[in-house]
Amino acid sequence: MCFVRVSLLVPNALNVGEISRIQRELMAHFASLEGFIDGYYLEAADESGVVGRITIWESPKNADRAATDNHVMALRSSLLELLDEQVVAQGFRAERVAKT
Numbered sequence: 001m002c003f004v005r006v007s008l009l010v011p012n013a014l015n016v017g018e019i020s021r022i023q024r025e026l027m028a029h030f031a032s033l034e035g036f037i038d039g040y041y042l043e044a045a046d047e048s049g050v051v052g053r054i055t056i057w058e059s060p061k062n063a064d065r066a067a068t069d070n071h072v073m074a075l076r077s078s079l080l081e082l083l084d085e086q087v088v089a090q091g092f093r094a095e096r097v098a099k100t
Contacts, residue, residue, distance in 0.1 A: 002037060003060045004094040005067075008052035008087040015082035016049070022079045023053055029071055030055050035062025050087060056094070063091060 011019040020043075027039050035058040044050040057063040066072060 002094050002096070003057045003063050003091060005055045005057070005063050005089075005091045006052065007054075007089045008042070008050055009079070009083050010048070010050055010085040010087060012082055012084050013049070016051075019051060019079060019082050022075055022082075023051060026072065026075050026079075027053055027055075029069075029075070030066055033062070033066050033069065035059060036066070052088070060091065060093075 009019065020041075023041055027041050030036050030039055037056040037058060039053060039055040042050075042052040042054065055063065055066075057066070
């Protein structure tokens with residue numbers, strides 16, 4: 001079993017480029033941290049403008065350690081200032097189901 005964290009955001013229309021840059025920087029940093037398994041940067045397939053990320057961790061402890069990393073906290077602080085709304089920020093216990 002692993003741990004998945006999902007974060008979905010609605011960017012302020014004036015800040016879409018900067019939010020995308022910060023999200024991608026967060027993802028690159030997460031990939032360098034202990035316990036990181038995989039991650040995805042998300043952009044809505046519709047016109048909602050929602051962006052986000054999914055990160056997959058070996059354990060909740062690894063995800064929590066990443067969330068309290070100084071660089072991550074600084075980037076998230078910058079990110080939150082540019083948003084109209086944070087839609088979802090939640091963690092999940094996850095079980096991988098392999099394609100048969």
